[in-house]
Amino acid sequence: MLNSPLLKNDFRRGLYSRCFLPPLSMMKTPQTVSQRYSIPSIAMHWAMVLLFVAVYVLINVAEGFEKGSAERQMARDWHFTFGLLIFALVWLRIALRALGTTPPIQPAPSALMEKLARAGHLALYALMVVLPVVGWLVLSARGKPIPFFGLELPALIAPDKALGRQLKEIHELGGNLGYFLIGGHAVAALLHHYVMKDNTLRRMGFARQS
Numbered sequence: 001m002l003n004s005p006l007l008k009n010d011f012r013r014g015l016y017s018r019c020f021l022p023p024l025s026m027m028k029t030p031q032t033v034s035q036r037y038s039i040p041s042i043a044m045h046w047a048m049v050l051l052f053v054a055v056y057v058l059i060n061v062a063e064g065f066e067k068g069s070a071e072r073q074m075a076r077d078w079h080f081t082f083g084l085l086i087f088a089l090v091w092l093r094i095a096l097r098a099l100g101t102t103p104p105i106q107p108a109p110s111a112l113m114e115k116l117a118r119a120g121h122l123a124l125y126a127l128m129v130v131l132p133v134v135g136w137l138v139l140s141a142r143g144k145p146i147p148f149f150g151l152e153l154p155a156l157i158a159p160d161k162a163l164g165r166q167l168k169e170i171h172e173l174g175g176n177l178g179y180f181l182i183g184g185h186a187v188a189a190l191l192h193h194y195v196m197k198d199n200t201l202r203r204m205g206f207a208r209q210s
């Protein structure tokens with residue numbers, strides 16, 4: 001039977017695929033392409049969310065305590081510490097983003113929405129890099145200690161009260177802008193999930209997607 005040239009070819013092809021190709025179950029089909037970010041990226045994203053909540057809550061709590069009180073100073077010190085932790089971790093976040101793959105949004109959003117999302121993400125990264133540095137500069141210009149989990153970081157500039165006041169205004173402006181950026185980011189994620197019903201938010205979830 002194998003003498004027919006056609007059957008001979010079929011037999012060879014079957015033998016080739018059995019010997020050299022991985023089993024079908026191991027081959028990457030469109031369904032097996034990852035639909036969410038890597039676990040380290042997801043963990044880093046939610047850790048940053050918690051840190052932002054802490055940073056904002058602490059500075060507002062500090063305002064509620066009497067000037068010069070130990071409680072006020074403690075809340076402020078933790079604001080500084082967690083803010084600096086955001087600065088330390090954002091580089092890891094950027095590296096993970098640059099090295100990893102971005103899972104596609106399904107169904108795909110319009111080009112305009114993609115552009116808006118990109119601009120929003122860029123602004124959030126700028127916030128995580130620039131705002132802590134400006135805060136660090138404020139404390140340096142005031143000649144105040146810069147606490148970081150029991151350590152004291154070096155001042156970035158020489159004491160200069162007038163410059164300190166200007167930097168504080170810039171830091172406050174950026175911090176207040178942050179409310180809108182972070183709020184807008186969260187609202188956009190919820191709109192994607194509940195109104196457009198796409199996988200934007202699920203890409204950042206720990207649950208495995210079917």
Ligand code: HEM
Binds near residue numbers: 055172
């Ligand atoms: C991404 C991280 C940070 C965010 C989102 C943030 C946000 C804020 C906000 C919203 C305020 C209050 C502004 C107002 O009263 O209108 C503030 C105040 C302040 N922050 Fe930050 N901050 C961050 C990191 C830091 C860091 C790392 C430092 C210092 C190492 C710092 C130092 C300060 C100082 C000195 C003030 C003024 C407090 C005062 O003396 O009245 N911040 N920040």
